[in-house]
Amino acid sequence: VVLGLGGSFQNGFHLTAISSPSPSFINSSWTDHYGGVPGEKTVTFIWSAVVALYALGGLFGSMAVRYLTSHLGRKKSMLLNSALAVVATVIMYISKPTNSFELILVARFLLGFGAGLGGNVHIIYLGESSPKKIRGIVTLTAATFLSLGKLSGQFAGLREILGREECWNILLCIPAFFCVVQLAILPFFPDAPRYILIEKGNTQQCKRALQSLWGPGDYKLEIEEMLAEQAVIGEEHNKSLLDLLRDKHLRWQILSILVINGCLQFSGISAITVFSFNIFLEAGIPVDKIRYVTLGIGASEVLISITCSLFVESVGRRALMWRGFGGMSAIMALITVTLYLKDYSSVIPYSTVVLIFLFIIFYGGGPAGIAPSLANEIFIQSYRPAAFVFTGFPRWLGFTIFGFIFPFLIAGLKSLCFVLFSCICLIAALYVFFILPETKGKTLLEISQEFENIRACGSSTEDVMCLETKL
Numbered sequence: 001v002v003l004g005l006g007g008s009f010q011n012g013f014h015l016t017a018i019s020s021p022s023p024s025f026i027n028s029s030w031t032d033h034y035g036g037v038p039g040e041k042t043v044t045f046i047w048s049a050v051v052a053l054y055a056l057g058g059l060f061g062s063m064a065v066r067y068l069t070s071h072l073g074r075k076k077s078m079l080l081n082s083a084l085a086v087v088a089t090v091i092m093y094i095s096k097p098t099n100s101f102e103l104i105l106v107a108r109f110l111l112g113f114g115a116g117l118g119g120n121v122h123i124i125y126l127g128e129s130s131p132k133k134i135r136g137i138v139t140l141t142a143a144t145f146l147s148l149g150k151l152s153g154q155f156a157g158l159r160e161i162l163g164r165e166e167c168w169n170i171l172l173c174i175p176a177f178f179c180v181v182q183l184a185i186l187p188f189f190p191d192a193p194r195y196i197l198i199e200k201g202n203t204q205q206c207k208r209a210l211q212s213l214w215g216p217g218d219y220k221l222e223i224e225e226m227l228a229e230q231a232v233i234g235e236e237h238n239k240s241l242l243d244l245l246r247d248k249h250l251r252w253q254i255l256s257i258l259v260i261n262g263c264l265q266f267s268g269i270s271a272i273t274v275f276s277f278n279i280f281l282e283a284g285i286p287v288d289k290i291r292y293v294t295l296g297i298g299a300s301e302v303l304i305s306i307t308c309s310l311f312v313e314s315v316g317r318r319a320l321m322w323r324g325f326g327g328m329s330a331i332m333a334l335i336t337v338t339l340y341l342k343d344y345s346s347v348i349p350y351s352t353v354v355l356i357f358l359f360i361i362f363y364g365g366g367p368a369g370i371a372p373s374l375a376n377e378i379f380i381q382s383y384r385p386a387a388f389v390f391t392g393f394p395r396w397l398g399f400t401i402f403g404f405i406f407p408f409l410i411a412g413l414k415s416l417c418f419v420l421f422s423c424i425c426l427i428a429a430l431y432v433f434f435i436l437p438e439t440k441g442k443t444l445l446e447i448s449q450e451f452e453n454i455r456a457c458g459s460s461t462e463d464v465m466c467l468e469t470k471l
Contacts, residue, residue, distance in 0.1 A: 002189065005084040006182030007122025008372075012117035012149020012251030013175045014054070016298070017157045029101040042201055055399050057112020061393020064113075064163055065120045066385035070199075070238040074125040074192040081118040082186075089176035096169040113291035116396055119146075119372070122386040128192035129213055136312040136440060139373035140222035144305040146365060146372075149175075158291060160227040175371075189213075197223065198230045198381045201240070225443050232445065233382040238446035244386040250452045253378045256436055257391055263325070264371050265398040268332055268421030269363060272356055278453060279352050281337075293353075297360055305365040314442045315376070317370050318432060324366020325429035331359045332422035339415040367428070377439045378447055 030038040068077045076353035095103035123142045130138035157163040162171040190209035197206035210219045280290045338352040379387040437450035
């Protein structure tokens with residue numbers, strides 16, 4: 001809970017709350033500072049910069065994960081992230097009384113940096129602090145807090161609450177309260193036990209951390225597993241991103257991260273967000289009530305995320321992933337059909353509304369919950385920070401690029417873009433089903449071995465070695 005409040009919750013809130021002031025504020029600020037009325041292109045550029053700087057900050061925050069977690073540790077990195085979020089919120093708040101849009105640009109970049117850094121460190125800290133048997137449940141709470149943040153942003157952004165033009169700077173101060181809570185409580189928690197033992201080499205402090213987090217016990221077996229991983233790693237604790245990409249033994253892990261995160265980025269969730277308003281409108285839902293239906297979608301995502309965490313250890317990560325992507329693919333195809341047939345019957349728009357809710361359920365019940373924590377489970381300690389840099393870079397870069405090309409994609413393909421999204425989800429489902437090994441209940445060394453044993457083109461590493469020995 002403490003990690004979640006200062007971690008992925010922050011990102012979720014800023015994704016759905018009012019993320020920028022109205023153009024009227026930009027106009028008045030420009031006139032006050034520079035004189036004259038800004039042109040339409042100038043206002044559009046500033047508005048685009050306000051949106052894009054959040055993603056750019058997230059990109060830089062993701063790239064800083066390896067350096068900060070290696071030098072400061074997991075706990076201090078989270079504390080630094082919360083402190084940055086408080087500073088960014090103060091800057092955002094004073095931008096209105098000082099009538100300065102420049103401060104908004106600075107604040108948006110810092111908030112994005114915190115989203116990129118905090119979301120990744122949150123998952124790393126959880127994964128390195130949780131027992132093996134409930135590792136999936138614990139790491140999935142990162143997705144739960146992300147969806148809780150989205151729902152909180154939607155709720156606080158209602159016109160009846162703080163969704164009015166004069167309240168936007170107050171609305172964006174809400175997440176800072178939770179960062180202050182984390183700054184007050186987290187210092188009393190130990191750092192991640194795996195980090196303490198494997199990277200710092202302090203067995204006694206690791207044992208005290210385990211006892212503090214898990215309760216009384218000697219935890220000999222868990223410490224022996226960590227020592228075995230430490231022996232494999234040797235002296236090289238913090239591999240760079242280049243080391244990660246050069247290691248031929250990690251090619252399947254890297255490919256898995258690229259395929260799953262790339263397909264999740266282009267799965268169509270953005271299209272659902274854009275199209276949902278028009279779909280709800282065509283279904284006969286009054287304009288002033290649509291925001292409450294959208295709130296229902298956010299609540300559904302929270303509930304399915306919690307449900308997913310209850311089943312992840314019994315069903316397994318792999319099954320939830322391929323079923324989720326498979327369901328999303330089928331729903332995208334059905335949405336394409338219903339959008340084409342919407343004029344033939346008054347019932348069809350309502351079926352499209354149902355399909356949107358089902359898509360959110362499949363999305364939150366598998367891929368959205370498990371994909372962010374995947375790098376935590378398939379890379380050993382020395383490569384994990386670099387793996388999160390590798391994961392975060394294409395995610396935030398894709399978020400930035402997709403934000404620019406998506407309007408053109410919608411304008412060019414119309415509802416046919418859902419067919420494209422359906423194919424992308426199908427590719428992900430097939431990859432997970434046929435390639436990705438299950439990680440449930442396995443040590444990181446066992447998972448690494450599973451990846452090394454993946455057969456490609458009918459042969460494996462062991463087969464090649466056998467053939468060479470025989471010859």
